[in-house]
Amino acid sequence: MTARAQLILANRAFLDHEAPRWADSPSTASSGGLLAAVRPVIQPWDGREGTTWIGVGMGRFDREWVDARGYEILETPRGPLRHRRLFFGSATWQGHYGEVANSFTWPLFHLVRADLPRLTGYYPAPQPPSSAGWQSFVLVNRAFAEAACEEDGAQTCWVQDYQLALVPAMLRERGYRGRIGFFLHIPFPALDVVRPYLSPEVCARLRTIVEGMLGADLVGLQTPADVERFVAAASELCGAREADGGLEVGGRRVRVGAYPVGIDPEEVLTAARRGRVATRVRQARELGLPVVVGLERGDFTKGIPERLRAIAEAYRQGLRFAYIGIASPTREGVEAYDALDRQLERDAARAREAAYWVGCPFTQVRASVGWEDVVALQRDADVVFTSSLADGMNLVPLQAAVAQSLRPADERAVVLAGVDAGVTRVFGGDGQDGLVGVDPLRQESMVEGLIAALEGRPVRISDRLIHLVRERDARSWGERFLGDLEEAC
Structure with missing residues (x-):
């Protein structure tokens, strides 16, 4: 340069x-x-x-x-x-x-x-x-x-x-x-x-x-x-x-x-090759359940309560899948996050109860997770569910696309992303390449997007999307x- x-x-x-x-x-x-x-x-x-x-x-x-x-x-x-x-x-x-x-x-x-x-x-x-x-x-x-x-x-x-x-x-x-x-x-x-x-x-x-x-x-x-x-x-x-x-x-x-x-694609690929299959993913596979993963910082911009409500509603409609949600701690000690923490507890409890009645594993935790473990979950997910209310870019979908490139094309995931995240505006959220834009402020949009992803209706992460992420x-x-x-x- x-x-x-x-x-x-x-x-x-x-x-x-x-x-x-x-x-x-x-x-x-x-x-x-x-x-x-x-x-x-x-x-x-x-x-x-x-x-x-x-x-x-x-x-x-x-x-x-x-x-x-x-x-x-x-x-x-x-x-x-x-x-x-x-x-x-x-x-x-x-x-x-x-x-x-x-x-x-x-x-x-x-x-x-x-x-x-x-x-x-x-x-x-x-x-x-x-x-x-x-x-x-x-x-x-x-x-x-x-x-x-x-x-x-x-x-x-x-x-x-x-x-x-x-x-x-x-x-x-x-x-x-x-x-x-x-x-x-x-x-x-x-x-x-x-x-x-x-x-x-x-x-x-x-x-x-x-x-x-x-x-x-x-x-x-x-x-x-x-x-x-x-x-x-x-x-x-x-x-x-x-x-x-x-x-x-x-x-x-x-x-x-x-x-x-x-992102740095080679850094993601290195982690994806090294990362071990998580115990919760392996257990879901043994039950024959698809795996939905939500990973991000526990921030009020990320639309996590809206996603948990969509997860709960999908369970109530009888869909069966395993959900693994991890929100890493961020900006601890800032009072603006207190209301979010309380809302997350309420919505996670409701989603957990809905999962219980259909006999599906549900996890939503607040924890810091190692880089290789994060990428392994992105690699092994069947649906990567991000739901930012707004975001500069949101790198999770880009990381997921590269991590999923290790899987056969017909076994890759669908990525859901908030319509007001930069990643949706830049890479397109019409589903043609496996990236689907959903509106966190409209629950029907979130639920419909999740159901379609679980049913495999949108195109899965495409070679074209992977190429674009690597190129940019x-x-x-x-x-x-x-x-x-x-x-x-």
Whole structure:
């Protein structure tokens, strides 16, 4: 690739050190969609050149591993990575991460089609940040911008995601002379949907976030629909004018485009070949039952209660299948998740009872599961059921498609995905290639999609879909973005 990101700025560190230096237990790279997407475009550090990753130090033993300025060299499967950690006090971090990023921005930005707090009963209304919380958000973003400006000779700085949305404008204000790219991994909201939550104060905060993003030379979003919503917001809130390929604001051209994120197919295939068949899958096979799998983070954007209701209704209609649902813990300690936890308990209990009356195994647990075990479940499922209310991309269907490529074509699964997930908009949800879009806000859509999948009516995961996922992988995503960033400058 001709363009490289000398600097990657992300809220997350590449990995957290949860063991001291003397322990014989090396730390492993963090998980999550952002890390999975960005890892393949890291350039090995040779002592003078390569990628420097700047992230937050959150591991218990991070300070033991870094020098006085927070630097260390991490050995990764792709070679050495120069890494810097920024450290913040607990009050600052709570204001930045718990209050602004996850109680305000995260729920607000997923409102792309409908007023989810009003419709679901558990999706939290975006909480206007306090003055102290907002100042913490600004402080953290400023620290990242200052750390980037300290890097001598850096030409390309790639800022990742909503937690650091203010950084591009801060870099520009500080006279950063390199290329500035910003990528939003989550959806961008529709102003008409979020308007009920836009008090003058909240509107001012959202305007500042959009202005921060507009500090970049290139703003990347997941889908063309996200681009349309961002352009509309930038025009209304910031006075930007549409221009060829982007926006004009403050006498400067900002390129804006859709860059659907991908996965690392070889990483998935390696795990799929190694992963053992889960005991619950083997037991279902012995009973002659198809296996429906739901795997994701336990987040209120993922539509898990809606899926559990559809599962329960399918059981009530007499369908027989085994269900394995795993929701991994996420953002623990953030109050916005309390209502979701209570709703999940209620809906899981009802689905479990419905499964009992038709004599079918049902599992819904809140647990962290190893990567190989996750991919093995994706590989062995007959239906992969995702149901995001909204999602930047949702990598689970892409991982499932690659994992299922190890099975004969006529034995592969059907993948169900929410209609407002990027994966459905980008890869098509009409079922022609085994990916079916369902609407989590309409139970009949969810139930009908599940029944059709169990009956084998949609086409199963096709070779064409597998080829597309492999072709549009994380490396090609990163190279396309960085190439366009170079052209934009």
